[in-house]
Amino acid sequence: MNSRLDLVIAGGGFAGLGLAIALKAELGADFEVAVVDPVLGRAPPHDARASAIAAGARRFFERLGVWDSVRAESQPILDMVVTDSRVDDPIRPTFLTFGGDVEPGEPFGHMVENRLLLDALATRAAALGVRLVGSGASVARYAVEGGGVTAFLSTGETLAARLIAAADGGRSRLREQAGIAMYGWDYGQSGIVTTVAHERDHEGRAEEHFLPAGPFAILPLTGRRSSLVWTERTAEAERIVALDDAGFHAELERRFGLRLGEISVIGARAAFPLAMRIARSFVADRLVLVGDAAHIVHPIAGQGLNLGIRDAAALAECIIDAATLGLDIGAPDVLARYQRWRRFDTVSMGLVTDGLNRLFSNDLDPLRLVRDVGLGLVERLPMAKRFFIKEAAGLSGSVPRLMQ
Structure with a gap:
């Protein structure tokens, strides 16, 4: 095929499909x-991973007409508690709690299994007439030609368009071809992810235990299940993931605690290296970066996916405004507006997550005292808590129309 399109999107994840549907x-x-x-177009692989969808991202999916498809199988996050302790401490005192809604009847987040939301997005995209090119095809490279761009697929086919969006992940091939550098650092940590079943109901409560090696997050799923994001030093994470089932369960139970009764691992376990990376530029000639292709942040605040959704909503608004006026959607001023909007927000969030990780991923007594006093102060200041809830919900700053 050698088709003339308005936009080619490389990558069919949450951000890529969300942008196309919008x-x-x-x-x-x-x-x-x-x-x-x-x-x-392929049968989806078994994927037990789940994601925390902030209120702003959920509003975006509602506007796209996909949220109703997953609403019944999503778990509202009704409450969150934060503790700071060591692994073997017999008691983990709660220093900070977040409860309530961002708006009446609207929780500040939901947990959704990735495969369910991706299926809903792909179905909605097809129904709207988005051309879905899959079955092994990927964008191998691109070339700017006159007033447009050509995407060369791995299958030998080509797609001509006015603009190409790279939503192809942290190892973006298109970003590398454009010569856009990524700046940042590795944390020497890995995040272990898995799913557990437990004896008691979580009642919609999420827990974030700050342990010396990094945060241990328990995120509620439907039924008596929870998704775990468990941070360890990389060598220790590799050791734990390689243990037999009994050994892994023993390490997990030390950190999980007994509040929810007996636990059992019901999902695959894997470890992913953690880093912070931000692209030097989010745009190039006829190219725009979206999601992990533009930025990777520490999962300590659960904002990585939600930053990508915000990218998609902001880029959609820039393109819609330009197209409505009959302007070239790939023109430099259109892309510059997107970059000004998203890059500051992304750098700010990256620095916040980096600072939180450095503050909490250690066992120095002076720092423990400082952070515990700080958490206690926030707990006693309703206005401060409200501010942090709005931040976590993705509803602060310049919010795209599609997330309002």
Whole structure:
């Protein structure tokens, strides 16, 4: 195929599919979008991972018409507690709690299994007429030609468009081709993810235990299940993941505690290295970066996915405004508006998550005292807690229209 499109999106994840749906829903059949991802059109692999969808991102998915498809299988986060302790401490005192809604009847977040939301997004995209190019195809490279861009697929086919969006992950091939450097550092930590079943109901409560090696997050899923994001030093994480089932369970139980009764691991376990990386530029000639292709942050605040959704909503708004006025959606001023909007927000969030990780991932007594006093002060200041809830919900600052 050698088709003329308005936009080609490399990557069919949350941000890529969300961007495509938003543009088709707002601009109609005359706006042509293609999403290229090798897994589209294939039977989805078993993936037990789940994601925390902040209130702003959930509003975005509601506007796209996909949230109703997953609402019944999503778990509202109704409450959150934060502790600071050592692994073997017999008691983990609660220093900070977050409860209530961002708006009446609207929780500040939901937990959703990735496969359910991705299936809903792909179904909605197809229904709106987004061209889904999958079955092993990927964007191998691109070339700017005159007033447009050509995407060369791994299958030998080509797609011509006015703009290409790289939503192809942290190892973005298109970002590398554009010569856009990534700046940041490795943490020497890895995040262990798995799913557990437990004897008692979690009642919609999320828990964040700050342990010396890093945060141990227990995130509620539907039923008596929880998703874990467990941070350890990389060598220790590799050792724990390689243990037999009994050994892994013993290490898990030391950190999980007994509040929810007996626990059992019901999902695959894996460890992922953690880093902070931010692209030197979010745009190039006829190219724009979205999601992990533009930034990777520490999962300590659960904001990585939600930053990507905010990218998609902001870019959609920039493109919609330009297209409505009959302007070139790939023009430098359109892309510059997106970069000004998103890069400051991303750098700010990256520095916040980096600072939190450095403050809490250690066992120095003076720092423990400082952070515990700080958490206690926030606990006693309702206005401060409200501010942090709005931040975590993705509803502070310049919020894209599609997230309002």
